[in-house]
Amino acid sequence: MRTRGPIKHRNPRQIVYWSPRYKKFVIVPQDYPSDGATGARDIVDSISWWVHDWICDNMTWADGTRIRFWQASRVLSDILWSEGRWFRAVGWFWATLILGPKF
Secondary structure (H helix, E strand, O other), rough: OOOHHHHHHEOOEEEEEEEOOOOEEEEHHHHHEEEOOOOOOOOOOOOOHHHHHHHHOOOOOOOOEEEOOHHHHHHHHHHHHOOEEEEEEHHHHHHHHHHHOOO
């Protein structure tokens, strides 16, 4: 796991996310550790940062194919948009795309 910040959370349940955009799954296992929304206030009832952290740590979809960093940012944005968090969807897309690692 990449070090982003101190571990503040452990995933209470497995998250299975289907990306309508990419037609692929991301599976975040139960008890997966996270620092939350790195550099931002955590959205406690969102799966967005769990899925994004998992992608950034593993760089693959559930089927083992490689995921690119810009796709990780897009997935984060898609989840936030679907949760009705439009402002964050746009802002966090650009923030993670510009400030995050490139892979």
